[in-house]
Amino acid sequence: MYDFGSLSDLPKSELYEELARAATALVDGETDAVANMANLSALIWQFVPDLNWAGFYRRIEDELVLGPFMGKPACIRIPLGAGVCGAAAASGETQLVPDVHAFPGHIACDAASRSELVVPVIVEGGVVAVIDLDSPLPGRFDEEDAQGFARLAAIAANVLA
């Protein structure tokens, strides 16, 4: 139904441009948060290379609760401040972790994960969710990935209010 071609062949700068375009089209006119998070997870999984987990945790009171994702079954509840996701949710700051084994309190949902990027989804100044990306490659994510996913988080923010 949605055919976005082969974005994964593009250089990183163009990949995130096209991914933002595709994400905008995908959520256009749809207000159901679960449906939008599910489709955004699938889009990321299809086009962003070298991931072993990609998806959402939603902030519910003092916890993050697992949302739609692609990858292996994962930890369901993460206290705010715990692990990489909890650090992103508590601080409202993107967490770029080149080596998860060096991150104090990292929560290993999939033993294959070696690096991680977590981007907060912010609505009206508050974190409502995080986008979590795990890779089996050490140092998989850089500042360009962080900026690219910040754009996706802004698109998600419009449909997760």
Ligand code: SME
């Ligand atoms: N590694 C994360 C937990 C979530 S899983 O990676 C899907 C963390 O430390 O918060």
